[in-house]
Amino acid sequence: MTPSPAGRRAAARVATLGPGFAFLTVFLLVPLALVLSYTVFRRGRFGGIVYEPTGENFARLADPLYLDVVLGSVRLAAVTTLLALLLGYPTAYMIARLPGRWKAIALVAVVLPFWTNFLIRTYAWIVLLNSQGPVNSGLEALGLGPVELLYTDGAIVAGLLYAYLPLMILPLYSAIERLDPQLREASANLGARPARTFWSVTLPLSLPGVLTGCVFVFVPSLGNFVIPELLGGGRRIMVGNLIRDQFLKARDWPFGSVLALAVIAVLVLLLFAQAWAGRRAGRNG
Amino acid sequence: MNTLISIEGVSRRFGDVTALDSVSLDIRQGEFFALLGPSGCGKTTLLRILAGFEEPDAGSVRLDGADLLAVPAHRRPVNLMFQSYALFPHMSVEKNVAYGLEREKLPRQEIRRRVSEVLETVGLAAHARRRPHQLSGGQRQRVALARAIVKRPRLLLLDEPLSALDKKVRAEMQLELKRLQHDVGITFVVVTHDQEEAMSLADRIAVMQGGRVEQIDAPVALYDRPRTPFVADFIGANNLFAGTVSGGGLEVSGLGVLPAPTAGLPEGAQALLAVRPERVRLGQGTLTGTVVDVSFYGGVSHVALSVPGHGGHVLVATQGPARVETGTEIELGWDAADGVVIAADDAAVENGAPV
Numbered sequence: 001m002t003p004s005p006a007g008r009r010a011a012a013r014v015a016t017l018g019p020g021f022a023f024l025t026v027f028l029l030v031p032l033a034l035v036l037s038y039t040v041f042r043r044g045r046f047g048g049i050v051y052e053p054t055g056e057n058f059a060r061l062a063d064p065l066y067l068d069v070v071l072g073s074v075r076l077a078a079v080t081t082l083l084a085l086l087l088g089y090p091t092a093y094m095i096a097r098l099p100g101r102w103k104a105i106a107l108v109a110v111v112l113p114f115w116t117n118f119l120i121r122t123y124a125w126i127v128l129l130n131s132q133g134p135v136n137s138g139l140e141a142l143g144l145g146p147v148e149l150l151y152t153d154g155a156i157v158a159g160l161l162y163a164y165l166p167l168m169i170l171p172l173y174s175a176i177e178r179l180d181p182q183l184r185e186a187s188a189n190l191g192a193r194p195a196r197t198f199w200s201v202t203l204p205l206s207l208p209g210v211l212t213g214c215v216f217v218f219v220p221s222l223g224n225f226v227i228p229e230l231l232g233g234g235r236r237i238m239v240g241n242l243i244r245d246q247f248l249k250a251r252d253w254p255f256g257s258v259l260a261l262a263v264i265a266v267l268v269l270l271l272f273a274q275a276w277a278g279r280r281a282g283r284n285g
Numbered sequence: 286m287n288t289l290i291s292i293e294g295v296s297r298r299f300g301d302v303t304a305l306d307s308v309s310l311d312i313r314q315g316e317f318f319a320l321l322g323p324s325g326c327g328k329t330t331l332l333r334i335l336a337g338f339e340e341p342d343a344g345s346v347r348l349d350g351a352d353l354l355a356v357p358a359h360r361r362p363v364n365l366m367f368q369s370y371a372l373f374p375h376m377s378v379e380k381n382v383a384y385g386l387e388r389e390k391l392p393r394q395e396i397r398r399r400v401s402e403v404l405e406t407v408g409l410a411a412h413a414r415r416r417p418h419q420l421s422g423g424q425r426q427r428v429a430l431a432r433a434i435v436k437r438p439r440l441l442l443l444d445e446p447l448s449a450l451d452k453k454v455r456a457e458m459q460l461e462l463k464r465l466q467h468d469v470g471i472t473f474v475v476v477t478h479d480q481e482e483a484m485s486l487a488d489r490i491a492v493m494q495g496g497r498v499e500q501i502d503a504p505v506a507l508y509d510r511p512r513t514p515f516v517a518d519f520i521g522a523n524n525l526f527a528g529t530v531s532g533g534g535l536e537v538s539g540l541g542v543l544p545a546p547t548a549g550l551p552e553g554a555q556a557l558l559a560v561r562p563e564r565v566r567l568g569q570g571t572l573t574g575t576v577v578d579v580s581f582y583g584g585v586s587h588v589a590l591s592v593p594g595h596g597g598h599v600l601v602a603t604q605g606p607a608r609v610e611t612g613t614e615i616e617l618g619w620d621a622a623d624g625v626v627i628a629a630d631d632a633a634v635e636n637g638a639p640v
Contacts, residue, residue, distance in 0.1 A: 185338050186371035188358045190436065191388035200384075204375050 038257040047251035057254045061262060066242070070262060073239040076153060077221035080160040084168040084217045085210065087161070092172035092209075093202075096179075107173070110166050118163065122230050125159050126150060129231070151233030159227040167216035175209020176202070211274045219267055239263055287314040289472050290335070290353075290440060295344030296496075297330050304330040305341065306496035312440075317466050317473045319483035322493035323519070331493075332442055332476045336365045348439065359388075364433040368444040370425050372417040378428050379404065379413040385436045403435040406465070423454040430462075434469060443475040447482045459485055480520055484508070492516050514627055517559040524565065524599050526558040535626065539594025543571060544621035550628050557627040560619050562587065562602035567609060570618015574599055579607050590617060 039057055042050040060066065095106045113121060128135055129149040136146045149155060179202060187197040225240030232238075237245075239259060246256030290312040297305040305327045312318045320328040333339035334346065337358030346353045353361065364385070372381050379400050386396045404410045407427040417425055426446070433441055446462065447455045463486060466473045477483050483490050484504040492499045492507065492515070499513045511517035517525060528537035535545040535558045545558045567588065574590030577598060586607035589598040601617065609615060 180369070180371065182367055182369055182371040183373060185336075185358075186365075186367060186373070187384070188338075189336055189363075189365050190385035190432065191359050192384075193359055196388065201373060 035257045035260055038254050039261055041254055043252045043254050045251075047247075047253060049253055054254075057258045060255055061258055066259070069237050069242050070239050070259075072236070073222055074266065076156060076160070076236075076238065077218050080157050080164070080221045081168075081214050081218045083157065083161050084165050085214060088165055088168035088172055088213060089210075092169045093176055095169070095173050096176040103177075107170075110169050110173075113162075114166065119226070121162070122159055122227055125155070125162065125231055129155055129158075150231065151235055153232070153236055155231040156228050156236060156238075159231040160221045160224060163224075163227065164217045164220055167220070168213040171212040171216060172206065172209045175206040175212075179205055208278045211277055215270060215274050218270065222266070223263060288312070289314040289348065290474075291345075291347040291350075292331075293345050293347075295331070295334065295341045295346065297327075297334065297339065297341045303496045305334075307344065308493075308496070308498055309344075310491050310498055310501055312472060312474060313489075315470055315472055316488045317463070317475070317486055319487035319490040320474065320476045320493060321480060321483040321490050322478065324478055325495075326478075326493040327496040328476045328478075328493050329444070332365070332444060332474070335440065335442060335474070336363055337361050362439040363442060364436050364438040364440075365442040366426075366429045366433045366444065366446060368446075368448065370417075370429040372425060372428055372432070374417055377414050377416055378409060378420070381417070381428055382432045382435050385432060389436075399435055403431045406434075406468075407431045407461075423450055423458065426450065426458065430465075434465070434471065437469075438471060441471050441473050443473060445477050445479070445482075446475055448477070448479060462486060484520075492519065494519070510625060511559060512627065514557050517557065517625065517627060522562050522600055522602075523559045524562065526560075526595070528556065528558065530554045530556055530626075534621065537595075540572065540592070543624075544619060545624045545626050546621050547626055550626065554628055559625045559627065560623060562600040564619050564623035565599065565601040565617055566619060567601055567603065567615055567617050570616050572599070572617050573614060574617055576609050576611050576613045576615065579609065579611060581606055590615070592617075 038049050040053050040055070042052045042054050044050050061070075091110075095103060095110070098106055127133055130136070131146050131148070131150070133149075135149060140146055183201050183205070184197050187201045188194070192200065222238075223240045225238060225244050228234075228236055228238040228241055239262075243256050243259045243263070246252045246259060250256075288311045292311070293309045295305055295308045296303070308327070308331060320331060322328050330339060334341055335353075337353075337356070340354065348362070353363075373384065376384065382400045382403060383396050386399060391399075401410065401413070404413055407430055409424060409427050409431065412420060412424065417428065420428065426449070430446075443462075447458055450458055459482075462473070473486075475483065475486055484507075487504060489501060489503055490507055491501045494515045500507060500511065500516045502510075502512075507516065507520055511520060511523075514525070517523050526535065526537045526540065526543055528535040528540075528543070530536075530545075530547045530550045530552055532542055532552075533547065534542040535547060535556060536542045537558075543558060545556075547556070550556060563585075572592050572595075574592035576588055577591050578587075578589040580587045584605070586603050586605065588601040588603065588607050588609060590601065592599050599617065
């Protein structure tokens, strides 16, 4: 018996979607479910868990000590995202308006840092910012230094910004590049100066790209624990460091899971906000 | 009538391509003017220069005698209805229309009044709150038109205004554009590759080709008295014969002397003869041909004949159904006065004929 067309279509769908789904189920959903289940049990003495239900893991989250870490991380990630947007938008805008060949070159330049190891690039910042580094030497020569640059919140933001700026530029670029250039001409034709055209036409129509870029920068910034450690010198603990420490140092898996859940909750909220705003903007397009 | 726009010696090159080659023309106050030509003839470049999106390499453009090129695009009293309409997708119909008035910093009351007036005029008052994507193609075009005329420009540019519309909407829009132009008294310049669009809308047409203006005339004059081989070929259907003036007609190699109004031309001059299909008579005449195709269009029929010695087919249009059949051998001819002779330089004749 030959399978019906509908049956064949279903088989094709399983064949194409199946492997990806299987991978995500085994390596994302199952671990995620495990981590979530840890949140309601007691910690084991040397890591792991004891299967006795308890609510105290969540209660600890309200401890100002931990709440400060979470809120402080959100603040640093938000500052990073805002700076990335302010730096990335003009860059993306200019790239989108370059002639074809230069566009490709500029885009390669934007992703070029990804070709070197993340740790090496972050160590480079230590060299740059330390008290004998080139930045401080320059400041000293001008009579302004030395200034303590390394191991500050500013250094963390600079590191995060440096690491994730391309993730802001690329979606912005693709949103701006897609805009019909005739819309800008129409705006000018109707009497708008270039600045007005930007605020009334270009910016509102590129909002979906702005939202995507912000999520792309905010999410990994919030969870990052390498940059705060290397450039913050351990003085500023971000939620990523806290989670890692709970699992690897304090051996408190349940509380680590609660913290992870808190971060996931923030991100899910953010993604919903983005989807909602994106749909609103999309209806315009 | 007064001259509104005066274009003089305007040239524009893009790399090796000459888009405009020393174009000069005047557009009069209140007229409906068309720039007509095949794609790549330079008409769109000229339009973009008038709108201020493009600058010429040489030449001048004056509006009311004042240099228009010195004025940036956003300050010109010139509005454009884009071929793609270019409506702002994130704004409602009324916001789109109000956009240009808001830039003039007019009082809110006046903006609201003028927007609703113009939406009334184009028949979209009921759709003021809709977004462009909720409208049909014809409705979008009306919004684009309303957005351009609400500014009361001195000059309204229309880029291929009818090309995207289906046949019925097209006829409607055509009438509406003419009515509107009459009512508001704005000078209209339409840019198109479609001769029907140009002929039906415009008071005067500039036919362009290869960055140059070939002829500027009223539609009827353009049809009846083409002055260049290109215009004779481009506007409507024409039977073209290249030859030399001889014995009161045009001697065409392979066909003999054909009836042609050659008065005023010296014997032996190179010239091109153009005869409209509806001017050719079947049944008697100087040529003999074989009918190769008969097409019936309702009001008229087209008969294509192959004439020995002539490269292409000779096209004949007759009223009603044709009374000949494919394969028939028949005589054909025309009165000398029904042909148009274009005394052109040799090169032009060579290039322009035969079709």
